[in-house]
Amino acid sequence: MQQAKIDFKKEKVLMPDGRYLLFFDFNPNAKDQVIPKANSIQIEESEGTKDV
Amino acid sequence: MSELRWHPFLEEWVITATHRQERTFLPPKDYCPLCPTKPGGFPTEVPREDYDIVVFENKFPSFRSNPSQPVVEATTVSPVKPAQGICEVVLYSSEHSATLTTMPLTRIRNLLLVWQDRYRELSALDFIKYVLIFENKGEAVGVTLHHPHGQIYAFPFVPPKIEKELDASAKYYQNNKQCLFCATLEEEYRDGRRIVFEGEKFVAFIPFFARYPYETYLAPKKHRASMNEFIAEDLDDLALTLKGLLVKYDSLFNLSFPYIMVIHQAPTDGKDYPDYHFHFEFYPPLRAASKLKYLAGCESGAGNYINDTLAEEKAAELREIGPKNIREVLALEK
Numbered sequence: 375m376q377q378a379k380i381d382f383k384k385e386k387v388l389m390p391d392g393r394y395l396l397f398f399d400f401n402p403n404a405k406d407q408v409i410p411k412a413n414s415i416q417i418e419e420s421e422g423t424k425d426v
Numbered sequence: 427m428s429e430l431r432w433h434p435f436l437e438e439w440v441i442t443a444t445h446r447q448e449r450t451f452l453p454p455k456d457y458c459p460l461c462p463t464k465p466g467g468f469p470t471e472v473p474r475e476d477y478d479i480v481v482f483e484n485k486f487p488s489f490r491s492n493p494s495q496p497v498v499e500a501t502t503v504s505p506v507k508p509a510q511g512i513c514e515v516v517l518y519s520s521e522h523s524a525t526l527t528t529m530p531l532t533r534i535r536n537l538l539l540v541w542q543d544r545y546r547e548l549s550a551l552d553f554i555k556y557v558l559i560f561e562n563k564g565e566a567v568g569v570t571l572h573h574p575h576g577q578i579y580a581f582p583f584v585p586p587k588i589e590k591e592l593d594a595s596a597k598y599y600q601n602n603k604q605c606l607f608c609a610t611l612e613e614e615y616r617d618g619r620r621i622v623f624e625g626e627k628f629v630a631f632i633p634f635f636a637r638y639p640y641e642t643y644l645a646p647k648k649h650r651a652s653m654n655e656f657i658a659e660d661l662d663d664l665a666l667t668l669k670g671l672l673v674k675y676d677s678l679f680n681l682s683f684p685y686i687m688v689i690h691q692a693p694t695d696g697k698d699y700p701d702y703h704f705h706f707e708f709y710p711p712l713r714a715a716s717k718l719k720y721l722a723g724c725e726s727g728a729g730n731y732i733n734d735t736l737a738e739e740k741a742a743e744l745r746e747i748g749p750k751n752i753r754e755v756l757a758l759e760k
Contacts, residue, residue, distance in 0.1 A: 381539050387473075393483035395471075398543075400478050400536045 428488055428509035429496040430582075438586040441509055443488040453571070455522060460573035462520045472517065479533075479540050480517040481578075487513035488579065491553075510553050512580040516540060517573065524574050525682055526561070527672035531759060535665040541578075541689070542653045542661075548580040549694030556581040556588060556693045564684025566711045566718060576687075584693045591690065592702060599701035605649050607703030610634075620741040623674060625667035625752050627660055632741040637731035639713045639740050640678070644671060645705035652691040652704055663752075668706070670755045674748035675708075679715035686711075 385397040430439045453459065462477055463470045472480055489511025496506040518526060518537055526534065541559050548557045561576035562569050584592070598606035614620055614631050622642060623630040630644040644667060650656065656664070675683035686709040692699040713719045713734060725731050749755045 382536070384543070389473075389482075391485075393485070395473075395480060395482040397474070397477060398479040398481070398536070398540050400532075400539075 427497060428490060428493055429498075430507045430509050432505040434503055436586070439583060441488045443486070443509070455572075458522055458571065458573050460515075460517055460571055460575055461522050471515075472520075477517070477520050479519070479536060481514050481540065481544060482517075484513035484515050484577070489513050489582065509582075511582045512548060512551070512554065512578075514544065514548075514578040514580070516544070516559075516576045516578060518576065519574050522573050525563070525672075526574060527669070527676050527682070529574075531665050531669060531755075534669055535661055538653075538656075538661045538664055542656065544578050545653050545691070545694075548578070551580070553582055554580045555695040556584045557691075558585065558688065560686065560688040562686055564682065564711075566684040567686050569684075584695060588690060588693065592693070592699065595699075595701045595703070605701050605703050607645065607705065608649055611645065611647065619738040622741050622744045623667060623670045623749075625663040625670070627663040628667035630667060630671045632737040632744070634737060636737040636740070637733055638709050638711070638719055639733065639735040640675070640708075640710040640744065642671060642708045642710075642744075643705050644668065644708070645703060650704045651699050651702050653689075655704075666752045666755050669758075670749050670752065671708075673755070673758065674744050675710065677748040678744065679712065681715070684711055685709065 381400065383399040385399070387395045387397065389395060428441065428443045431442055432438075433440050457468065459470050460472070461470050462475055463473050464475065471482060471485070489509045491510065491512055493508035493510045495508060498504075498506055500506045516537070518524070519529060519533060526537075529537075545557050545559070548554050558579045558581060559576065560579070595606045598604070598609070602609065610633070611629070613634070614629075620631045620634065621629060622632060627648065628644060628646055630642050632641060633643050646656075646660065646664075650660070672683075675685065688707050688709075689704070690707060691704045692702050711718050719734075749758065
């Protein structure tokens with residue numbers, strides 16, 4: 375399988391009730407304004423790749 | 427509380443999810459739980475001022491990764507087990523009034539990449555046997571939130587409808603050494619009357635056996651079992667073909683066309699499915715601008731659909747409206 379270029383940035387955030395949220399950012403240079411929310415914990419950040 | 431209760435007459439699982447009765451029902455636009463959280467505004471499901479595409483675990487899930495034990499005892503006739511799985515919500519855009527149809531091609535293509543990512547990641551979990559990606563659009567199909575979104579149900583078993591398709595595909599392959607869906611596509615091309623829209627690599631058609639007046643299948647022309655096998659060019663063309671079909675749907679009665687859209691692809695239970703063919707299925711509930719098709723006595727009671735229309739006529743209707751080819755879809759972007 376051919377590894378293609380990185381298409382997006384994926385960020386995983388854990389919510390207070392234990393559920394996860396995944397932010398897919400297709401424009402990694404854009405700066406998102408983060409609104410602080412009690413007990414929101416960022417637990418993982420990874421680069422999305424496309425296996426083709 | 428969720429659990430799986432066995433239906434012994436149909437030999438299939440029924441998912442009970444009583445907490446889903448409490449879910450948010452058609453809130454006013456200013457209180458949409460799927461919009462970004464605005465500074466000073468009420469906290470939505472997404473704690474950011476803006477987002478591109480977001481996936482999160484459903485607050486009212488039918489399956490949970492750590493489910494509670496069933497509230498009833500299993501018996502020989504009535505097996506019951508925890509509803510282990512994962513239910514995700516996919517937010518296509520932060521724009522509340524957008525629809526998949528009105529989104530630019532780049533966003534549709536990005537969504538395809540997100541679906542591909544979720545299919546891969548969820549399929550890697552050992553308790554997930556099937557990943558169902560779908561969208562319910564419009565109040566006519568029971569939508570409770572209008573914000574553009576779809577869902578993903580990661581099942582702990584292969585759902586019965588997929589199992590039936592797999593059996594049929596395997597049987598056909600055994601007898602004919604060919605994929606059943608590929609054979610169906612060959613017939614559709616030979617006949618031509620039911621083709622609705624064609625890209626370079628994908629095609630949309632109303633199947634010969636359509637159960638709904640505007641039921642459409644969208645599939646790769648070449649054999650692919652799942653999204654895992656799509657390369658960049660496949661995704662480009664799929665975005666174009668999907669948009670072409672959706673714009674046609676909206677043009678049909680000049681309204682935001684309601685539908686149930688599901689993606690059927692190979693199970694993720696560790697087995698190989700070389701004879702199964704990836705495809706979208708659309709079940710639109712409208713049979714005319716203001717008339718709904720109901721699943722009534724014969725459909726619900728006997729499992730046999732009655733279609734009041736001919737696939738050939740409805741396909742001609744869809745073919746004639748909206749974009750005729752991918753060039754015309756690209757022109758919509760300008």
